[in-house]
Amino acid sequence: MAPKRGSEFIMLLILLAAQIIPAGEIFRCTPTRVWDGDGPVWCAEGPRLRIAGIAAREANGTCRSNQPCPSATAEQARDALVAVVGTRRGVAREGHILVNGPTMTCRSDGGARGSRTAAWCTSPRSGDVSCAMVQSRTVLVWQRYWRDHRC
Template identity: 65%
Template sequence: MITALLFAAAVVPAGQTFQCTPTRVWDGDGPIWCAEGPRIRLSGVAARELDGSCSVGHPCPDTDPIVARDGLVQLIGKPTGQSREGHVLVRGPTMTCRSDGGAGGDRTAAFCVSPQSGDVSCNMVAGGLAAKWQRYWRGHRC
């Protein structure tokens, strides 16, 4: 199962709705690993990298990267530990996501709604955990 989680991800085509049961999180904008296979990069938002930096051309929120990552974990589930690679392991309810297509590599950009917290991207912005990235927000409504 771990092999499937780490290596069997495929990009979900843009416009397709899919399910994601979160199993692990890297940082405040993803990726979020889904038990169903995809790795999600949250659409419409940007968070600091774990080393505190911001990628060139990305919005750069003030929030500490660990605070942002832990906030994302709380929005989608509960932390259950840490992987050898440094991911926060998560157990949470299945989310419904809409793909915006590829987000580089094997990641799917998506807006997701959690039964636990609602629209994840909207809540990351509203909580000050991530910055809205207008280029990729594309008129999304909270």
């Protein structure tokens, strides 16, 4: 593999570090980047998270036909997730929102599309992340995945 430079190299390292945590496993995630209202959230420890049990608009503002479609904009949901997991510290060249946040404790719900781990996380900042996002009114419960989760 040819050496990469700058942001391409950083993204390659992030992708290589991404790992899917087996369902039921407890792990830690210190958030460093957020893409949209339900993830991915990049963890300093390696995994990329899809916040379990919720649906947000895609970053381009659309909704997938097989999921709930909230009325909030993609930017509103993304900014709510940033506030739930940490504080905004800038924007990466690729468009990710860079965040500083406390380490969360997460329980894997298994793999999600795109080398992500679906996870139920608790943040010292906001408590149950999925519940905090639903309370923000920028995402909807995705009953198929929410199942019997309680806030």
